Amino acid sequence: MTSSHAADRGTLLILNGPNLNLLGTREPEIYGASTLADVEQLTTAAAKAAGFSTTCLQSNHEGALLDAIHAARGTAVGIIINAGAYTHTSVALRDAIAGVELPTVEVHISNVHKREEFRHHSYLSAVCNAVIVGAGVHGYELAVSYFAKTLA
Numbered sequence: 001m002t003s004s005h006a007a008d009r010g011t012l013l014i015l016n017g018p019n020l021n022l023l024g025t026r027e028p029e030i031y032g033a034s035t036l037a038d039v040e041q042l043t044t045a046a047a048k049a050a051g052f053s054t055t056c057l058q059s060n061h062e063g064a065l066l067d068a069i070h071a072a073r074g075t076a077v078g079i080i081i082n083a084g085a086y087t088h089t090s091v092a093l094r095d096a097i098a099g100v101e102l103p104t105v106e107v108h109i110s111n112v113h114k115r116e117e118f119r120h121h122s123y124l125s126a127v128c129n130a131v132i133v134g135a136g137v138h139g140y141e142l143a144v145s146y147f148a149k150t151l152a
């Protein structure tokens with residue numbers, strides 16, 4: 001986990017789920033050339049420019065993602081989550097997001113709606129404030145922009 005503490009509008013939790021540690025080498029025709037480190041850096045830079053700090057976590061383990069969402073209550077002002085394949089399977093992540101009552105933006109690098117049918121349904125979308133798909137890694141910056149506009 002990495003943190004940056006340059007600002008005072010509060011902390012955004014940037015959560016990436018399974019296989020997103022492989023960004024840069026994983027199916028680049030779908031996910032592009034940026035690495036996870038690039039994504040965390042660009043998101044943190046956008047957050048900093050808008051007055052937020054970030055806590056970035058990637059995990060391949062559902063429980064670790066749940067623990068991070070729970071820990072965000074009281075420590076973060078919002079969550080940006082790309083839950084990877086857990087998006088399409090995890091009622092537990094959905095319940096965690098609903099449970100902590102923090103504004104949350106769901107991001108997918110690829111346009112999941114242009115892909116296999118099993119990627120068309122997200123358990124998370126109904127409990128998220130906004131959903132950004134298909135904008136590539138720029139989607140994370142758009143999510144920061146959402147918080148910049150909507151949070152006090």
Ligand code: DHK
Binds near residue numbers: 018084085086109110
């Ligand atoms: C990332 C994944 O790992 C997939 O399982 C999702 C998402 C799509 C993305 O586009 O960022 O289906």
